[in-house]
Amino acid sequence: MQREKLIPLWAFMLPLGAILIWSLNIVVTRYISDYISPVSISFYRWFFAFIILTPFMLLKVLKQRKEIKPNLKKLAVLSAFGMVMYQGIAYTAAHYTTATNMGIINAFIPVFTIVVSFFILKDRPSIFAILGSVISLCGLIYVVSRGNLSTLWESGGHLGDALMLCAVFFYAFYGVFLKKWQIKLPLLVSLYIQIIFAVIYHLPLITYFGLDHLNHQNISSILYAGIFPSIISPFLWMMAVQQIGPSRTSIFMNLMPIFTAIIAVIWLDEKWTVYHTVGGICILVGILLAQKQKVRYTINKKLA
Template sequence: MKASLYLVLATLFWSGNFVVGQAAVASMTPLDLTFWRWSLAAVPLLLLARFIEKPDWRAVLRRWPVLLLLSLLGMSGYTLLLYGALGYTSAMNASLITAANPALIVVMAIVLLGEKTTRLGWLGICIGLLGVLLVLTRGELQRVFSLAINTGELLMIGAVAVWGCYTIIARRLDVPVIAATAVQVVIATVTLAPFALALNVQFPDTPAEGWSLAYIAVFPSLAAYLFWNLALRTTPPGTAGNYLNLMVVFTAVITVALGTPLTLMQIVGGLMVIAGVLLTGVKGQATLKVA
């Protein structure tokens, strides 16, 4: 039950990142957002790890190779690709490509981890994906075939692949969750620092940019990664990945809150996404296992 709540909260905060990030890239570069995002989240994460988990830091740092890899994938790579994509492609195309993530994670888990799933698990993924398509195409599924692939969409495809790898590797990491996340964030800050200096990364100089960065640093950076990694301790990657479809639903809700009305297709598609997530989430732990 806790794992499901963690996954829902993580996807909620990441949905806000799509909306806020889309606005932020109009005046800030992907490197600006990525570097300051992790720089601001590093110290709070280290303090949380110190006072909540009290980890053996020497033992944690002995896993530096895999932590370095996870940082390059999930903290630096995925984030740079995401913000880069939002500067070129529409929210519709970016969300549509993101919807392929759950299926990709399941396939990667089967190939790389030897996990097995049932027809019921695949049914949940298909229902969720169909719901996403209904939301994004407003019920006109043929629109999927008319989408042109541009630079932004190619970047999103790369982001999806990178996140799939991050989820698979993080599932097997035997390091306290908060400590692992904190070290990954510190590594991202350190490895990005030379590029930030060379490219003269700018700190936000307007209130709007400041509030955008504050949200990105606290919720999708600090809270969402913690919740995601906590959930992966007890949730198979395929099951966790299916929750990413909720991002479309949450994005729709945020859009409505900002004044855009919700259509019938968005409601129907959203219900299908939730049904698919519940089907995979409730049954997935019983049917998805390591061979």
């Protein structure tokens, strides 16, 4: 009987560090929204990430250009969904909602991924996935309505939450396309090519909307966004997947709304309320339940 490989304790610090960085980035996104436009911060983030990675990645990309070329269209689509639409809309949402709400809505990515997977990958959800999605949706509605469902119909009151939902929906497409295509490239090479496309996509946007200047109020946040959540977190996450596996790693995503809320309360003086607690618990319970995929919502052919 083969023994299960013992996972070192330090390996669990990898996804924890990645989630902490991403959570802090949500709060940074909310903080910097008062000092720079969404298009500008999004462009600067990926431009600085490109500048930092180029000395390490350029030769590798040139050597693997034959393997990269057939995947360029797919990498362009991934960049559009994951780096431009998701992150750009999230930066816009930060002008109209709290970092706490952004963190909670961001935790809804696994549920949206189940829905998108059904239509694109024809991946039928299990009973657990359906039930978990419904519970998470109820929790999300409770948070967005601030504990009062009648407020959902107030005009303009939840623009930021609605935008963040759109951003999360686009990121779900990113994850599903990533799974569908299974691009056979080193992860850092794939990340670097997507960053290049992200910079290119932003050129017409900054031409139309303009580019804000860097100053003492926004430079530190931009550098943080360009280095930590754009490069270090993905690297830590990839190492975690190798060390402890994708399933165990994905569970750590459920800590993001908690970390985000704690940081937002300390830094931005945001308030954690009862509706955040009730709705957040519903969302997390639903997500954990949705990850159970053993019982399928189909009839076993052997019993037919």
